[in-house]
Amino acid sequence: xxxxxxxxxxxxxxxxxxxxxxxxxxxxxxxxxxxxxxxxxxxxxxxxxxxxxxxxxxxxxxxxxxxxxxxxxxxxxxxxxxxxxxxxxxxxxxxxxxxxxxxxxxxxxxxxxxxxxxxxxxxxxxxxxxxxxxxxxxxxxxxxxxxxxxxxxxxxxxxxxxxxxxxxxxxxxxxxxxxxxxxxxxxxxxxxxxxxxxxxxxxxxxxxxxxxxxxxxxxxxxxxxxxxxxxxxxxxxxxxxxxxxxxxxxxxxxxxxxxxxxxxxxxxxxxxxxxxxxxxxxxxxxxxxxxxxxxxxxxxxxxxxxxxxxxxxxxxxxxxxxxxxxxxxxxxxxxxxxxxxxxxxxxxxxxxxxxxxxxxxxxxxxxxxxxxxxxxxxxxxxxxxxxxxxxxxxxxxxxxxxxxxxxxxxx
Amino acid sequence: xxxxxxxxxxxxxxxxxxxxxxxxxxxxxxxxxxxxxxxxxxxxxxxxxxxxxxxxxxxxxxxxxxxxxxxxxxxxxxxxxxxxxxxxxxxxxxxxxxxxxxxxxxxxxxxxxxxxxxxxxxxxxxxxxxxxxxxxxxxxxxxxxxxxxxxxxxxxxxxxxxxxxxxxxxxxxxxxxxxxxxxxxxxxxxxxxxxxxxxxxxxxxxxxxxxxxxxxxxxxxxxxxxxxxxxxxxxxxxxxxxxxxxxxxxxxxxxxxxxxxxxxxxxxxxxxxxxxxxxxx
Numbered sequence: 178x179x180x181x182x183x184x185x186x187x188x189x190x191x192x193x194x195x196x197x198x199x200x201x202x203x204x205x206x207x208x209x210x211x212x213x214x215x216x217x218x219x220x221x222x223x224x225x226x227x228x229x230x231x232x233x234x235x236x237x238x239x240x241x242x243x244x245x246x247x248x249x250x251x252x253x254x255x256x257x258x259x260x261x262x263x264x265x266x267x268x269x270x271x272x273x274x275x276x277x278x279x280x281x282x283x284x285x286x287x288x289x290x291x292x293x294x295x296x297x298x299x300x301x302x303x304x305x306x307x308x309x310x311x312x313x314x315x316x317x318x319x320x321x322x323x324x325x326x327x328x329x330x331x332x333x334x335x336x337x338x339x340x341x342x343x344x345x346x347x348x349x350x351x352x353x354x355x356x357x358x359x360x361x362x363x364x365x366x367x368x369x370x371x372x373x374x375x376x377x378x379x380x381x382x383x384x385x386x387x388x389x390x391x392x393x394x395x396x397x398x399x400x401x402x403x404x405x406x407x408x409x410x411x412x413x414x415x416x417x418x419x420x421x422x423x424x425x426x427x428x429x430x431x432x433x434x435x436x437x438x439x440x441x442x443x444x445x446x447x448x449x450x451x452x453x454x455x456x457x458x459x460x461x462x463x464x465x466x467x468x469x470x471x472x473x474x475x476x477x478x479x480x481x482x483x484x485x486x487x488x489x490x491x492x493x494x495x496x497x498x499x500x501x502x503x504x505x506x507x508x509x510x511x512x513x514x515x516x517x518x519x520x521x522x523x524x525x526x527x528x529x530x531x532x533x534x535x536x537x538x539x540x541x542x543x544x545x546x547x548x549x550x551x552x553x554x555x556x557x558x559x560x561x562x563x564x565x566x567x568x569x570x571x572x573x574x575x576x577x578x579x580x581x582x583x584x585x586x587x588x
Numbered sequence: 589x590x591x592x593x594x595x596x597x598x599x600x601x602x603x604x605x606x607x608x609x610x611x612x613x614x615x616x617x618x619x620x621x622x623x624x625x626x627x628x629x630x631x632x633x634x635x636x637x638x639x640x641x642x643x644x645x646x647x648x649x650x651x652x653x654x655x656x657x658x659x660x661x662x663x664x665x666x667x668x669x670x671x672x673x674x675x676x677x678x679x680x681x682x683x684x685x686x687x688x689x690x691x692x693x694x695x696x697x698x699x700x701x702x703x704x705x706x707x708x709x710x711x712x713x714x715x716x717x718x719x720x721x722x723x724x725x726x727x728x729x730x731x732x733x734x735x736x737x738x739x740x741x742x743x744x745x746x747x748x749x750x751x752x753x754x755x756x757x758x759x760x761x762x763x764x765x766x767x768x769x770x771x772x773x774x775x776x777x778x779x780x781x782x783x784x785x786x787x788x789x790x791x792x793x794x795x796x797x798x799x800x801x802x803x804x805x806x807x808x809x810x811x812x813x814x815x816x817x818x819x820x821x822x823x824x825x826x827x828x829x830x831x832x833x834x835x836x837x838x839x840x841x842x843x844x845x846x847x848x849x850x851x852x853x854x855x856x857x858x859x860x861x862x863x864x865x866x867x868x869x
Contacts, residue, residue: 182720193708497704500665501763502693502721504686581665581692585700 183507187514194487198519201483204476205523205564206530209557211469213531216553218538219462221545226458230451236274236414237307240407240424243443253441254432257401258389263427264407270423272416277304277408280388286381287354288340295336297355297381299388307410310382315349315364318384322363326386330355331364333378344368344378355383356392370544414448421446470560476523477564484516484572495576496584509577516569517562524561528554611674612770612803613639613662618671618681619826620657631657632668633826639771639805644797644837646806646814649823656775658823659807663696663773664688676770693722697764701776703756705748711735712744715762722767734762738792754785761792771803772796778813783845790816790840812845 191198242255261278264270277300284297304310305317312331322329330353338344340353348362360383369377383392389402397403411420421444434440488495495508532549539547620632632654639645649655660666661673664680667688673681676695680688692698697718705714715731724730735741738758748756757777764772774793778786794816796802806813814820815838822830 179723186720189709493704494706497700497706498717498721499689500663500692500698500704501718502689502767504689504721506686507721582660585665585704 180510183510184514184518186511187518190487190491190511190515191518197483201480202519202523202526204479205473205520205561206476206527208469208473208476209524209527209561210530210534211472212466212560213528213549213553213557214534214538215465215469216462217531217535217547217549218545219458219465220550221538221542221547223455223458223462225545226454227451230447230454236411236417237447238407238409238411238417238420238424239445239447240409240428241405241443241445242441245439245441255397255403256407256428256442257397258385258404259401260428260431261404261407263431264409264424269427270420272411272420272423274410274412275303275307276410277301277307278385278404279304279406279408280385280393280403281405282356282388282393284355284381284392286336286340288348288351291340291342293336293339295379295381297383297388297392299385299392300382301385304382304408307408311367312364313367314347315362317364318382322384323386326384326390328358328360328387328391329363329384330360331366331382332362333366333380334368335376335378336381337365355381358391417446417448473560473564477520477568480516480519480565481568481572484512484569485575487515488512488572488576491576492579492584492587495579496581496587499579499581500585505577508579509573512573512576513566513569516573517565520561520565520568521558524558527561528557531557609640609642611638612641612643612676613637613805614672614674615662616672618658618661618668618673620654620661620666621669630826632661634671635823635826635828636671637821637828637831639803641803642797642801643819644793644804644806644817645819645821646808646817647821647823648809648811648814650809652825653823654826655807655809655823657826659773659775659805662805663698664691689721693718694767695770697761697767697769697772699757699760699764699772699774699777701779703748703753703760703780705756705759708747708749710745710747711740711751711759711762714748714759715766718763718767724767730766731762734766735759737765737796738762752785753781754788757781757785757789758792761789761796765796765802771805773805773807775807776810777806778810779808787841787845794840816840 240256242253244253258278261276264273265276267273280299281296282299283294285292285294286297300318302318302320302323305312310317313334315331317331318329321327332340332348332353334344337346337348341348341351348365351362353360353362366378366380366382385404386402407424409420409424411417424444425440428434428442429440432441498508498511528549531553535547535549539545615635615637618632618635619630622629622631635654635658647655647658657666661668662675664675664683667683668681671681672679675691678691678695680691683691698704706717712728712731712735715734716727719727719730732741732744735744738761740755740758740762743751743755743759746755748759751759757780761772761777764774772793777793778789781789790813793802793804793806797804804817806817808814815834817834818837819833820830821828822832
């Protein structure tokens with residue numbers, strides 16, 4: 178009795194009851210399809226989010242003022258231009274390449290009859306390099322703009338749309354009023370795809386000094402100007418941790434921080450953010466897979482149920498096979514192969530279904546790069562054949578243990 | 589007419605047998621006890637018999653006589669509680685189920701009352717089944733030969749649903765003899781057939797015996813079947829009450845089976861309650 182014959186007999190057994198075989202398989206089809214589709218969805222979201230973070234620049238740190246963990250908001254010493262200049266000195270912080278500064282103020286922007294209220298960012302010229310902002314038309318803010326605190330503005334496409342009626346217009350040379358002051362538009366930013374952080378085209382950049390001196394009076398006690406965020410570019414990905422330590426050490430001294438937890442600033446390492454976010458999305462994916470696995474389990478129980486019915490129904494056949502010389506093992510493998518064939522077949526159809534589901538998902542959410550990976554297919558195949566074996570074992574064992582006389586006498 | 593056992597009155601003595609014939613079935617003091625909960629049912633209470641190579645024997649007895657139990661034991665489908673059963677020289681009374689399966693495969697051909705063919709399986713495939721489980725090679729050729737031997741050479745690809753009852757039983761016979769067993773065990777083989785098909789089936793059994801010397805054991809309660817065999821073993825309440833040779837076994841098809849009216853002749857009063865009168869005479 179070879180395997181080939183056993184498989185042939187098992188397939189024959191299935192072929193005699195096609196509709197039932199298909200319905201039984203449905204549980205596995207749905208289960209595997211759900212696992213494949215949901216896992217690739219979860220992966221897609223994971224990749225999307227990490228892609229968004231990587232677009233920020235993988236060696237960028239953010240430093241901003243924040244209330245200390247142990248105290249109140251009172252008495253916070255803001256981070257300043259002077260501190261940034263110190264940190265940019267390689268003898269103080271050798272791991273830091275450069276620091277782009279951003280000072281945010283609330284602003285009302287008016288062009289003609291249209292107006293919009295939006296945070297205005299005063300930035301340094303290197304902001305465009307550190308944060309990958311490219312101009313579509315015109316130029317970004319230059320050092321001479323900064324030196325002369327000139328009233329020039331670079332607009333995001335959403336702002337252009339809101340103020341001039343279309344985001345494709347070229348408003349260079351036009352004038353806008355920001356908080357009452359007239360600014361010349363010198364550049365329009367390249368449009369960025371909206372993503373995890375919302376619409377990033379909703380920005381107005383002006384020179385940092387203009388924001389600090391003309392739109393707001395933000396001098397601090399030490400003679401520097403207040404800054405909202407340091408966008409710190411480390412020399413490489415590898416020295417991110419030492420960059421964090423250097424900033425921490427410097428600012429703690431500058432702000433007279435004596436104990437841990439009293440820091441009135443916060444440093445966000447993008448890699449850390451990415452890791453913790455990756456952990457969250459990983460859990461999400463695992464959770465989706467778990468839910469889908471429940472339907473696989475249900476499918477397995479369905480197979481077991483039908484196999485038990487089938488064994489009972491075919492008691493006489495089992496009796497006859499035993500009478501003409503089938504051993505328990507032959508009967509066992511016949512029924513086991515039936516259930517494995519059912520579940521593998523279901524698994525394959527389920528993979529196809531999951532694939533189709535993924536393709537549809539890709540059409541519905543083009544931002545997510547959804548793809549069925551080989552490991553998902555392998556997993557589904559292995560799991561579904563395991564389901565076939567596990568849930569087929571009991572019915573097959575029952576068939577194998579039948580005594581031939583009882584089986585032959587069965588009505 | 590119904591006294592079809594030898595009439596020489598020797599029924600208490602051992603019948604004479606040619607000593608050179610080989611014993612195929614050797615049963616010695618076999619008992620079978622079933623436990624039905626608390627109650628023990630003694631289905632066989634000590635049965636001894638020998639069946640020789642080439643014999644055609646029927647085992648008869650009413651329901652509950654132990655005839656089915658004896659058949660199960662002879663067919664290695666069940667094992668005796670005590671006693672010894674040698675089949676073709678091999679002691680099979682205590683043997684693991686796995687080895688019994690092999691014995692059934694190689695030594696015994698079963699023919700059942702309800703044919704027991706597999707659904708949606710061609711005649712050829714049905715006959716190949718014992719060869720598959722026996723791991724025999726050249727299956728197609730052997731199965732075809734067996735089907736030709738029962739006159740179904742033209743029906744190899746037919747499904748059971750496309751065959752008459754008699755043809756189905758002939759497929760079953762082909763399946764029984766395809767492994768060249770030591771004996772064929774037939775359990776009421778004509779029970780589900782009309783008389784013409786039944787006669788055909790009996791003709792096949794008889795020709796197998798005549799041409800190939802096939803040892804055949806019928807388990808039946810139909811005296812008409814028994815009349816076609818050479819020897820009748822009668823059971824009642826778990827013991828053999830008679831084991832006798834048939835004086836003149838019938839050849840299937842030569843004599844028409846008597847109707848019930850003929851068999852029960854002399855039983856009736858003259859009163860007539862219905863039916864066509866000429867049918868009763």
